[in-house]
Amino acid sequence: MNIKKKYTTDDLTIIWEPAKCIHSAICFKNLPSVFDPRKRPWVMPEGGSTEQIIEQIKSCPSGALSYVMNHEIVEETPKSGVITKVEILENGPMLVHGELSIADKTGAVLQQSGVTAFCRCGNSGNKPFCDGSHARVGFVG
Numbered sequence: 001m002n003i004k005k006k007y008t009t010d011d012l013t014i015i016w017e018p019a020k021c022i023h024s025a026i027c028f029k030n031l032p033s034v035f036d037p038r039k040r041p042w043v044m045p046e047g048g049s050t051e052q053i054i055e056q057i058k059s060c061p062s063g064a065l066s067y068v069m070n071h072e073i074v075e076e077t078p079k080s081g082v083i084t085k086v087e088i089l090e091n092g093p094m095l096v097h098g099e100l101s102i103a104d105k106t107g108a109v110l111q112q113s114g115v116t117a118f119c120r121c122g123n124s125g126n127k128p129f130c131d132g133s134h135a136r137v138g139f140v141g
Helices: 026-030 050-058 133-137
Strands: 005-008 012-016 065-069 085-088 094-097 100-103 109-112 115-118
Touching: 012 050, 026 050, 050 065
Parallel strands: none
Antiparallel strands: 005 012, 012 065, 085 094, 094 115, 100 109
């Protein structure tokens, strides 16, 4: 299921895709005034400045958090010449930074933008994406 939840301020819209979240808790640890999983809604954009929120979203290792500046026009097609970066996290997922088109075993295509975390441990309940299972099973790699 491709759920996207949006939380909007005057300046930006925070987008959270729960299926991508690996529950690293970096957002909660570093900016608890905005991100608090004990509250509903768990994202409270009024708790931080636009700059603080953007910096925190940029540190999300799974790409589950993203944002759009409300005054900008969102580009629908990827820019040509964009370099894709692949990053292997120690004892964790493989992160792919960039514009992706992912075909699943049924042939359905999912478009991803930003950072996508792929499972390396084989235990994710949301394959091919990481769901944080590597921490539970003690994956080393």
